[in-house]
Amino acid sequence: MNTRQIILDTETTGLYPNSGDRLVEFAGLEMINRKFTENSLHLYVHPERDMPAEAAAVHGITIEQLEEKNAPVFAKVGQEIADYLRGAELIIHNAKFDVGFLDMEFRRMGLPPIDELGCTITDTLAMAREMFPGQKVSLDALCNRFDVDRSKRVYHGALIDCELLGEVYLAMTRGQFDLMADSGSEEAEQVHAVAEIKRPARLKVIQADETELSAHEAYLDALDKAVGGACLWRGEAGA
Incomplete structure (x- = not known):
């Protein structure tokens, strides 16, 4: 498996990308062969509007903080984000939300949407609902289920949420990779050889x-x- 995967999360001014809400934080953690690389991307973005109090209460980001950080507007970093995501499998919890905001921001710049960047989407929320029907499948609930330490998570920040989601995703998919996927590997050949040993009629x-x-x-x-x-x-x- 050589697929480039990116654990992705965003924070925004609200819930509705087509009604004036904007992106204020982007985080992506690259993973290749189920191992995190050093190629991460974390950006704060000025939304060019006010920050509703209810949004700041969730992620802890204020306009004042963004201005202190000299956070750029999305038009200054959109191309960098698009290039970073291009061709990757995006691992997102509730992907419809984050993709909706990214597509809106890309559209404002005249950039192609996520699906035209050659990306595929894996929604861990949908995965969790299928794995645990009728049970809580929020990121917090999944962290509890898989014993992922979230003690450092004070707010719903994009970067910390990516770190937690990465651990949750690896735990959710571990069973798929415990078996040898590469039938040409030495270990797989050994297993195949053992399987062909004739067993006695009675064991x-x-x-x-x-x-x-x-x-x-x-x-x-x-x-x-x-x-x-x-x-x-x-x-x-x-x-």
Whole structure:
């Protein structure tokens, strides 16, 4: 897997990109082969309008702070953001929101929207709803589920949220990569060779001892914690 992935988040003045709200913070963390690189992009942006108190209460960003930072307007950094995103798989929690704002800002500059930059979108909110139907799937809830430390998160900042989402995404998709994806690898060839060994018609059954049973119970307890209830394996064992 050599896909360039970017964990992405934004902060804005409000919820409605087509009704005057603007982007005020952008963060992207690059990941290649499930490893974070040093190629990150974090920018504060002056929205060229006021900052509603309810928005500042969420992300902690005020117009005064942006002016102290000499934050540029989006027109000054839009091309840099577009170039950074081009051709990548974007990992976003509630992608419709962030993509809506980026497309609006790009459109104001005459730049192409996200889908014309050759990007693909992976929405971790949709993933979580499919994995955990009927359960809370906010970023906070997923951090709790996967034991991701969010103690440093005072506000919903784009950069800290990207860092948390990166850990959550890796936890959510870890099972997909535990198996060897590269059938040409040395390890995969060894597994294939073992699979072709002829087994005897009858195999000796060895029962688990107390230590092994205890370890198994501990593993099931961990699964229970991860899913917030009785895991599937425990349910089947008791059936």
